[in-house]
Amino acid sequence: SQQGEEDPQALSIQEGENATMNCSYKTSINNLQWYRQNSGRGLVHLILIRSNEREKHSGRLRVTLDTSKKSSSLLITASRAADTASYFCATDADDYKLSFGAGTTVTVRA
Amino acid sequence: NAGVTQTPKFQVLKTGQSMTLQCAQDMNHEYMSWYRQDPGMGLRLIHYSVGAGITDQGEVPNGYNVSRSTTEDFPLRLLSAAPSQTSVYFCASNRELTDTQYFGPGTRLTVL
Numbered sequence: 001s002q003q004g005e006e007d008p009q010a011l012s013i014q015e016g017e018n019a020t021m022n023c024s025y026k027t028s029i030n031n032l033q034w035y036r037q038n039s040g041r042g043l044v045h046l047i048l049i050r051s052n053e054r055e056k057h058s059g060r061l062r063v064t065l066d067t068s069k070k071s072s073s074l075l076i077t078a079s080r081a082a083d084t085a086s087y088f089c090a091t092d093a094d095d096y097k098l099s100f101g102a103g104t105t106v107t108v109r110a
Numbered sequence: 111n112a113g114v115t116q117t118p119k120f121q122v123l124k125t126g127q128s129m130t131l132q133c134a135q136d137m138n139h140e141y142m143s144w145y146r147q148d149p150g151m152g153l154r155l156i157h158y159s160v161g162a163g164i165t166d167q168g169e170v171p172n173g174y175n176v177s178r179s180t181t182e183d184f185p186l187r188l189l190s191a192a193p194s195q196t197s198v199y200f201c202a203s204n205r206e207l208t209d210t211q212y213f214g215p216g217t218r219l220t221v222l
Contacts, residue, residue: 042213092208
């Protein structure tokens with residue numbers, strides 16, 4: 001069963017706008033990760049945030065984690081056409097295993 | 111470094127046929143995993159390995175076998191292909207437990 005669920009399922013924005021997507025999970029975690037998948041490709045790791053961290057930045061990406069609400073958000077600022085992709089959160093539901101959500105599909109319009 | 115490589119990229123099988131999906135990594139990672147990805151769903155873990163000689167089942171292991179004779183290679187075997195196994199298969203490796211996973215490009219499998 002999936003531990004994490006992304007919301008919304010799909011998002012369409014204009015180039016230059018910000019995109020925000022959320023991930024909710026069910027059980028306690030050690031860390032939460034976000035991945036990007038371009039159409040027809042493998043997943044690429046974006047950012048990892050540990051349970052004792054509340055916010056993390058990487059370039060135009062900002063990830064927050066609220067362990068009390070069991071949720072995380074990924075913000076992409078100043079979006080570009082190249083940001084068009086599916087974004088997945090993954091949590092370490094138990095040892096050795098990552099559990100992925102169904103993803104948010106982001107379309108950036110020129 | 112090539113990272114994680116998978117072969118073949120595409121495969122069409124008939125029901126009942128068997129085949130092996132190959133996965134190799136050159137990063138000396140102890141942990142390797144196989145996932146399948148179906149439309150509208152996230153990745154589901156099939157099998158994983160925490161080191162050479164050690165494998166375990168994931169969420170959807172039925173119909174698949176794995177072995178890990180070397181650190182580098184982690185092949186996935188379909189014993190008797192079924193249409194329900196039509197999917198995109200991804201192999202991944204990571205250095206530490208539940209750390210960043212590095213994914214291969216995937217194998218798109220169709221079972222007729």
